[in-house]
Amino acid sequence: MKVLKHWTAENFEISTHKYHLSERVNKTYKTSGNDNTGLCDYTYNELGFRGDSIKKEGFKVMALGCSHTEGVGVNNDETWPAQFAKLIPNGVNINFGTGGRSGDFVVRCLFSYYDLIKPDLVLIFYPEIVRREIYTKDGGVEPYMPTSAWGFTEETIEGMNTQKLKIELQNDNEDFINWYKNHQLIKLFLESKKCNFIWNGSLIRSSYKDEFRYDGDFFLNVLDKAVDNKHCGPMHLKNYALNLHNFIQKNYPNYIHRENNNIKTLL
Secondary structure, eight states: OOGGGSSSSSSSSSOOSSSSSSGTTEEEEBBTTTTTTSSSOEBBBSSSSSSTTTTSSSSSEEEEEHHHTTTTTTTTGGSHHHHHHHHHHHHHEEEEEOOOOOOOHHHHHHHHHHHHOOEEEEEEOOOOOOOOEEOOSSSEEEEOOOOOOOOOHHHHHHHHHHHHHHHHHHHHHHHHHHHHHHHHHHHHHHHHHEEEEEOOTTTTOOOOOTTTTEOOTTTOOOOOOTTTTBBBBBHHHHHHHHHHHHHHHHHHHHGGGGETTTEEEEO
């Protein structure tokens, strides 16, 4: 089916209506999402995502999530994935965080790019569970969130109708089960790849827990704000990265290692 192309690295899009990845490849912009201040540099790699080049050698940390992972309102080296990678010898920041996206997006992104990246560690900061991806009648894929219409759901008749219908049908149980299915799929996929991962559920608003959940509340005691005054700032993101690193070092010491020339370094 035509829509399956959206589950490949070659044809991956964050939206088929607008905001195409090709527009961001190897470019730097001064705005992103809610940040129109012009105070930050948003530099994108050869895939159109914020982070190091995928060709960079080292211990590759693949981070997935929404704007909190992308780092809206801070510079590239101030995002939490970038600051986490700095704590690891030869750490490489492969940041697939994308503003306004969903757990559906996280799964699709992981499946599409895993074999290309071959990460050493996957870190997932799940977006709000009310969000989804929509597959359109013409075979496109679009982001959806009930709290605001934008792009496809604001500018097309199909999108506006879909937005209205999904809001009417949406409920807390359906939201949680959709997230739960995505999460189980991710676990099984990464288990099959023998790849370690940790996830944060600060935005899922659920007490659900398994052995891979990091309990640290991302939004507890926010130290500073980003320049858009909506997201967390660089000090808070650095602190989160450090706490996450310490959690992994304490509970999963074998997660972070690098074999190079027959020398293994354990943190």
